[in-house]
Amino acid sequence: MHPAGGRDPQPVGGLVNALARRRHATLRTVARWLAAAYLLTLTLIAFWPTPVDRGAHGTIVRVLDRLHAQGVPTWLNYTLVEFTANIALFLPVGLLGVLLLGSARWWLAILAGFTASSLIELGQLIFLPARYATVMDVLANTAGAALGALLALALLAAVTARSPAVPRQLA
Numbered sequence: 001m002h003p004a005g006g007r008d009p010q011p012v013g014g015l016v017n018a019l020a021r022r023r024h025a026t027l028r029t030v031a032r033w034l035a036a037a038y039l040l041t042l043t044l045i046a047f048w049p050t051p052v053d054r055g056a057h058g059t060i061v062r063v064l065d066r067l068h069a070q071g072v073p074t075w076l077n078y079t080l081v082e083f084t085a086n087i088a089l090f091l092p093v094g095l096l097g098v099l100l101l102g103s104a105r106w107w108l109a110i111l112a113g114f115t116a117s118s119l120i121e122l123g124q125l126i127f128l129p130a131r132y133a134t135v136m137d138v139l140a141n142t143a144g145a146a147l148g149a150l151l152a153l154a155l156l157a158a159v160t161a162r163s164p165a166v167p168r169q170l171a
Contacts, residue, residue: 031099086140094148113145
């Protein structure tokens with residue numbers, strides 16, 4: 001009982017847990033909205049009737065040619081740029097997947113990336129004759145999901161390590 005006759009104030013640990021739960025709920029809500037926007041964007045990119053880089057292909061090749069003329073190694077080519085772009089495109093799958101599913105289920109985010117990529121490539125193969133379905137895209141996309149999951153795990157570990165059990169101003 002509190003000396004003034006009222007109830008004891010909430011223990012510091014309970015307050016910290018309540019704040020952590022509120023932050024976690026907010027993060028998950030933001031992650032859900034970002035995931036919805038990302039999935040819409042990914043769907044448009046994946047099922048656009050023509051290759052999404054068609055208008056930029058010539059420019060990318062010219063830039064690469066200029067870079068090669070300046071001494072940049074020729075292994076930096078259009079195939080590598082496209083592969084890297086596919087990795088970057090699927091980073092959010094792993095990142096948002098871990099945030100939404102939890103760090104204990106990190107592997108589901110990678111599986112989701114592989115499954116989504118496989119279905120996208122199958123859809124392109126069957127329904128979009130102007131698109132090119134490749135196993136390399138599935139590999140790059142899955143690698144992107146895996147890197148995104150690793151990034152999310154590292155960020156969550158860093159945030160958790162920085163969060164003291166009892167904030168100094170409350171101790």
